Amino acid sequence: MVAEKKSFSRAAEALRLTQPAISQQIHTLEEYYGTKLFERTSKRVELTSAGETLLPYAKQILDLSAKSKGALDDLMGRVTGKLTIGATFTIGEYILPQVLAEYTQRFPEVELNLLIHNTEEIGEMMLDYSIDAGVVEGRLQHRHLTLTSFLDDEVVLFAPPGHPLADVSKVRAEQLEEHTFILREAGSGTRATAEDYLQKIGVAPRKIISIGSTQGIKEAVEAGMGLAILSKWCVRREMLAGSLQRLTLDGFHYTRPLSVLERAGRFQSRAASEFVCLVQQYAYPKA
Incomplete structure:
Protein backbone atom coordinates (compact mmCIF):
# COMPACT_ATOMS: atom_id res chain seq x y z
CA MET A 1 0.00 0.00 0.00
CA VAL A 2 2.88 2.37 0.69
CA ALA A 3 4.28 1.56 -2.76
CA GLU A 4 0.88 2.24 -4.35
CA LYS A 5 0.10 5.44 -2.45
CA LYS A 6 3.71 6.71 -2.38
CA SER A 7 2.96 7.99 1.10
CA PHE A 8 3.03 6.53 4.61
CA SER A 9 0.14 8.72 5.74
CA ARG A 10 -2.11 7.82 2.79
CA ALA A 11 -1.25 4.12 3.20
CA ALA A 12 -2.13 4.36 6.90
CA GLU A 13 -5.45 5.97 6.03
CA ALA A 14 -6.27 3.31 3.43
CA LEU A 15 -5.39 0.48 5.83
CA ARG A 16 -7.04 2.16 8.84
CA LEU A 17 -3.82 2.07 10.82
CA THR A 18 -1.65 4.77 12.39
CA GLN A 19 1.30 6.17 10.47
CA PRO A 20 3.81 5.02 13.17
CA ALA A 21 2.46 1.47 12.82
CA ILE A 22 3.06 1.58 9.05
CA SER A 23 6.56 3.01 9.52
CA GLN A 24 7.41 0.28 12.06
CA GLN A 25 6.24 -2.47 9.71
CA ILE A 26 8.45 -1.10 6.91
CA HIS A 27 11.38 -0.68 9.30
CA THR A 28 10.99 -4.31 10.42
CA LEU A 29 10.99 -5.50 6.79
CA GLU A 30 14.10 -3.45 6.00
CA GLU A 31 15.89 -4.91 9.02
CA TYR A 32 14.86 -8.44 8.02
CA TYR A 33 16.11 -8.08 4.42
CA GLY A 34 19.09 -5.94 5.37
CA THR A 35 18.39 -3.22 2.82
CA LYS A 36 16.37 -0.08 2.29
CA LEU A 37 13.04 -0.66 0.53
CA PHE A 38 11.98 3.00 0.20
CA GLU A 39 13.62 6.34 -0.50
CA ARG A 40 11.90 8.95 1.64
CA THR A 41 11.73 12.61 0.64
CA SER A 42 9.73 15.51 2.06
CA LYS A 43 7.13 15.16 -0.71
CA ARG A 44 6.80 11.44 -1.49
CA VAL A 45 8.07 7.92 -0.95
CA GLU A 46 9.58 5.87 -3.79
CA LEU A 47 10.63 2.23 -3.96
CA THR A 48 14.34 1.46 -4.14
CA SER A 49 15.54 -1.20 -6.58
CA ALA A 50 15.34 -3.68 -3.68
CA GLY A 51 11.76 -2.59 -3.02
CA GLU A 52 10.87 -3.00 -6.69
CA THR A 53 12.29 -6.54 -6.56
CA LEU A 54 10.40 -7.46 -3.38
CA LEU A 55 7.01 -5.99 -4.35
CA PRO A 56 5.81 -8.74 -6.76
CA TYR A 57 6.83 -11.42 -4.25
CA ALA A 58 4.90 -9.61 -1.52
CA LYS A 59 1.81 -9.65 -3.72
CA GLN A 60 2.24 -13.37 -4.40
CA ILE A 61 2.58 -14.00 -0.65
CA LEU A 62 -0.71 -12.17 -0.03
CA ASP A 63 -2.36 -14.14 -2.84
CA LEU A 64 -1.11 -17.44 -1.37
CA SER A 65 -2.38 -16.40 2.05
CA ALA A 66 -5.81 -15.77 0.52
CA LYS A 67 -5.70 -19.17 -1.17
CA SER A 68 -5.01 -20.95 2.11
CA LYS A 69 -7.85 -19.16 3.88
CA GLY A 70 -10.16 -19.77 0.94
CA ALA A 71 -9.37 -23.48 0.95
CA LEU A 72 -10.30 -23.76 4.63
CA ASP A 73 -13.44 -21.65 4.17
CA ASP A 74 -14.51 -23.94 1.32
CA LEU A 75 -13.89 -26.97 3.50
CA MET A 76 -16.18 -25.56 6.18
CA GLY A 77 -18.72 -24.08 3.74
CA ARG A 78 -18.08 -20.47 4.79
CA VAL A 79 -18.04 -17.36 2.61
CA THR A 80 -16.04 -14.75 4.51
CA GLY A 81 -13.12 -12.37 4.14
CA LYS A 82 -12.56 -9.24 2.09
CA LEU A 83 -13.68 -8.74 -1.50
CA THR A 84 -12.32 -5.83 -3.52
CA ILE A 85 -14.17 -5.22 -6.77
CA GLY A 86 -13.05 -2.95 -9.57
CA ALA A 87 -15.79 -1.56 -11.80
CA THR A 88 -16.00 0.98 -14.57
CA PHE A 89 -18.13 4.07 -13.98
CA THR A 90 -21.34 3.03 -15.72
CA ILE A 91 -21.41 -0.39 -14.08
CA GLY A 92 -20.18 0.73 -10.66
CA GLU A 93 -22.58 3.66 -10.37
CA TYR A 94 -25.71 2.43 -12.15
CA ILE A 95 -25.76 -1.40 -12.28
CA LEU A 96 -23.68 -2.96 -9.49
CA PRO A 97 -25.39 -1.35 -6.46
CA GLN A 98 -28.47 -3.56 -6.82
CA VAL A 99 -26.30 -6.64 -7.42
CA LEU A 100 -24.21 -5.87 -4.34
CA ALA A 101 -27.35 -5.39 -2.25
CA GLU A 102 -28.33 -8.99 -3.00
CA TYR A 103 -24.75 -10.19 -2.49
CA THR A 104 -24.58 -8.70 1.02
CA GLN A 105 -27.88 -10.33 1.90
CA ARG A 106 -26.53 -13.73 0.83
CA PHE A 107 -23.04 -13.32 2.30
CA PRO A 108 -23.17 -10.84 5.19
CA GLU A 109 -19.75 -11.87 6.54
CA VAL A 110 -17.90 -10.64 3.45
CA GLU A 111 -16.34 -7.17 3.73
CA LEU A 112 -16.96 -5.42 0.40
CA ASN A 113 -14.85 -2.69 -1.19
CA LEU A 114 -15.87 -1.21 -4.56
CA LEU A 115 -13.32 0.81 -6.56
CA ILE A 116 -14.53 2.76 -9.59
CA HIS A 117 -12.06 3.56 -12.38
CA ASN A 118 -11.90 3.46 -16.16
CA THR A 119 -11.39 0.24 -18.11
CA GLU A 120 -7.62 0.54 -18.55
CA GLU A 121 -7.10 1.26 -14.86
CA ILE A 122 -9.24 -1.74 -13.84
CA GLY A 123 -7.10 -3.94 -16.09
CA GLU A 124 -3.92 -2.63 -14.45
CA MET A 125 -5.38 -3.21 -10.99
CA MET A 126 -6.24 -6.80 -11.88
CA LEU A 127 -2.72 -7.44 -13.18
CA ASP A 128 -1.34 -5.76 -10.06
CA TYR A 129 -3.42 -7.98 -7.69
CA SER A 130 -5.09 -4.85 -6.29
CA ILE A 131 -8.61 -6.20 -6.92
CA ASP A 132 -10.22 -9.64 -6.69
CA ALA A 133 -12.71 -9.22 -9.55
CA GLY A 134 -13.42 -6.65 -12.22
CA VAL A 135 -16.54 -5.64 -14.13
CA VAL A 136 -15.92 -3.51 -17.22
CA GLU A 137 -17.66 -2.03 -20.24
CA GLY A 138 -14.59 -1.55 -22.43
CA ARG A 139 -12.38 -3.85 -24.45
CA LEU A 140 -9.09 -5.15 -23.05
CA GLN A 141 -6.54 -7.42 -24.67
CA HIS A 142 -3.90 -9.01 -22.46
CA ARG A 143 -2.68 -12.58 -22.33
CA HIS A 144 -3.20 -12.73 -18.56
CA LEU A 145 -6.75 -11.31 -18.59
CA THR A 146 -10.05 -12.91 -19.61
CA LEU A 147 -13.37 -11.20 -20.38
CA THR A 148 -16.72 -12.96 -20.02
CA SER A 149 -19.83 -11.12 -21.21
CA PHE A 150 -22.78 -11.03 -18.79
CA LEU A 151 -25.14 -8.35 -20.18
CA ASP A 152 -25.89 -6.56 -23.45
CA ARG A 256 -22.18 -3.47 -26.36
CA PRO A 257 -21.29 -6.32 -24.00
CA LEU A 258 -20.60 -5.71 -20.33
CA SER A 259 -18.03 -8.18 -19.05
CA VAL A 260 -16.55 -9.78 -15.96
CA LEU A 261 -12.76 -9.34 -15.92
CA GLU A 262 -10.57 -12.02 -14.36
CA ARG A 263 -6.89 -12.85 -14.27
CA ALA A 264 -6.19 -16.13 -16.03
CA GLY A 265 -4.84 -18.81 -13.71
CA ARG A 266 -5.23 -16.75 -10.54
CA PHE A 267 -6.74 -18.37 -7.49
CA GLN A 268 -10.21 -17.04 -6.84
CA SER A 269 -11.53 -16.88 -3.30
CA ARG A 270 -14.99 -18.22 -2.52
CA ALA A 271 -16.18 -14.65 -1.94
CA ALA A 272 -14.93 -13.63 -5.41
CA SER A 273 -16.31 -16.70 -7.18
CA GLU A 274 -19.75 -16.19 -5.60
CA PHE A 275 -19.69 -12.55 -6.74
CA VAL A 276 -18.80 -13.54 -10.31
CA CYS A 277 -21.59 -16.14 -10.36
CA LEU A 278 -24.13 -13.60 -9.09
CA VAL A 279 -23.12 -11.00 -11.69
CA GLN A 280 -23.45 -13.56 -14.48
CA GLN A 281 -26.80 -14.93 -13.27
CA TYR A 282 -28.48 -11.80 -11.88
CA ALA A 283 -31.96 -11.00 -13.21
CA TYR A 284 -31.24 -7.48 -14.44
CA PRO A 285 -34.32 -5.29 -14.86
CA LYS A 286 -34.88 -3.58 -18.19
CA ALA A 287 -33.03 -0.28 -18.21
Missing part, protein backbone atom coordinates in the same frame (compact mmCIF):
# COMPACT_ATOMS: atom_id res chain seq x y z
CA ASP A 153 -26.02 -2.84 -22.80
CA GLU A 154 -27.94 -0.50 -25.14
CA VAL A 155 -26.13 2.75 -25.92
CA VAL A 156 -28.24 5.81 -26.74
CA LEU A 157 -27.84 9.27 -28.22
CA PHE A 158 -29.58 12.02 -26.30
CA ALA A 159 -30.19 15.77 -26.19
CA PRO A 160 -31.85 18.33 -23.93
CA PRO A 161 -35.58 18.99 -24.40
CA GLY A 162 -36.09 21.79 -26.88
CA HIS A 163 -33.04 20.84 -28.96
CA PRO A 164 -33.61 21.29 -32.73
CA LEU A 165 -33.41 17.50 -33.21
CA ALA A 166 -35.64 16.63 -30.25
CA ASP A 167 -38.83 16.69 -32.32
CA VAL A 168 -37.37 14.73 -35.26
CA SER A 169 -38.86 11.22 -35.23
CA LYS A 170 -35.96 9.61 -37.15
CA VAL A 171 -32.69 11.54 -37.04
CA ARG A 172 -30.35 11.11 -40.03
CA ALA A 173 -26.61 10.80 -39.38
CA GLU A 174 -25.76 13.81 -41.56
CA GLN A 175 -27.92 16.00 -39.29
CA LEU A 176 -25.44 15.42 -36.45
CA GLU A 177 -22.30 16.73 -38.16
CA GLU A 178 -22.67 20.36 -37.04
CA HIS A 179 -23.48 19.59 -33.40
CA THR A 180 -21.09 19.55 -30.43
CA PHE A 181 -20.63 16.16 -28.71
CA ILE A 182 -19.77 15.75 -25.05
CA LEU A 183 -17.68 12.61 -24.39
CA ARG A 184 -15.82 10.98 -21.52
CA GLU A 185 -12.03 11.21 -21.16
CA ALA A 186 -9.59 9.20 -23.30
CA GLY A 187 -8.99 5.72 -21.86
CA SER A 188 -12.56 5.39 -20.67
CA GLY A 189 -14.61 2.46 -21.99
CA THR A 190 -17.52 4.87 -22.37
CA ARG A 191 -15.38 7.16 -24.56
CA ALA A 192 -14.29 4.23 -26.76
CA THR A 193 -17.92 3.15 -27.14
CA ALA A 194 -19.06 6.65 -28.13
CA GLU A 195 -16.26 6.91 -30.70
CA ASP A 196 -17.21 3.51 -32.12
CA TYR A 197 -20.86 4.61 -32.25
CA LEU A 198 -19.95 7.75 -34.22
CA GLN A 199 -17.64 5.82 -36.54
CA LYS A 200 -20.37 3.29 -37.33
CA ILE A 201 -22.81 6.03 -38.36
CA GLY A 202 -20.10 7.91 -40.25
CA VAL A 203 -20.15 11.08 -38.18
CA ALA A 204 -17.03 13.13 -37.38
CA PRO A 205 -18.15 15.90 -34.99
CA ARG A 206 -16.77 19.37 -35.64
CA LYS A 207 -16.33 19.90 -31.89
CA ILE A 208 -15.88 17.51 -28.95
CA ILE A 209 -15.87 18.46 -25.26
CA SER A 210 -14.32 15.94 -22.83
CA ILE A 211 -15.71 15.64 -19.31
CA GLY A 212 -14.33 13.13 -16.81
CA SER A 213 -17.60 12.01 -15.23
CA THR A 214 -20.91 10.64 -16.45
CA GLN A 215 -22.86 12.97 -14.17
CA GLY A 216 -20.95 15.93 -15.57
CA ILE A 217 -21.85 14.89 -19.11
CA LYS A 218 -25.55 14.63 -18.26
CA GLU A 219 -25.59 18.04 -16.61
CA ALA A 220 -23.72 19.58 -19.55
CA VAL A 221 -26.32 18.19 -21.97
CA GLU A 222 -29.16 19.43 -19.75
CA ALA A 223 -27.51 22.87 -19.86
CA GLY A 224 -27.62 22.80 -23.66
CA MET A 225 -23.89 22.40 -24.34
CA GLY A 226 -24.35 19.59 -26.87
CA LEU A 227 -25.30 15.97 -27.52
CA ALA A 228 -23.95 12.89 -25.79
CA ILE A 229 -23.81 9.09 -26.11
CA LEU A 230 -24.12 6.98 -22.97
CA SER A 231 -25.47 3.68 -21.71
CA LYS A 232 -29.23 3.68 -21.35
CA TRP A 233 -28.65 2.72 -17.69
CA CYS A 234 -27.02 6.11 -17.07
CA VAL A 235 -29.86 8.25 -18.35
CA ARG A 236 -33.01 6.24 -17.68
CA ARG A 237 -34.09 8.38 -14.69
CA GLU A 238 -33.50 11.65 -16.53
CA MET A 239 -35.43 10.37 -19.54
CA LEU A 240 -38.34 9.34 -17.35
CA ALA A 241 -38.25 12.77 -15.68
CA GLY A 242 -38.07 14.52 -19.06
CA SER A 243 -34.82 16.41 -18.40
CA LEU A 244 -33.07 14.48 -21.20
CA GLN A 245 -34.54 13.23 -24.47
CA ARG A 246 -33.44 10.27 -26.51
CA LEU A 247 -32.77 10.79 -30.21
CA THR A 248 -33.68 7.86 -32.46
CA LEU A 249 -31.34 7.34 -35.38
CA ASP A 250 -32.91 6.11 -38.58
CA GLY A 251 -32.14 2.39 -38.98
CA PHE A 252 -29.44 2.24 -36.28
CA HIS A 253 -29.34 0.35 -32.97
CA TYR A 254 -26.18 -0.05 -30.87
CA THR A 255 -25.44 -2.46 -28.03
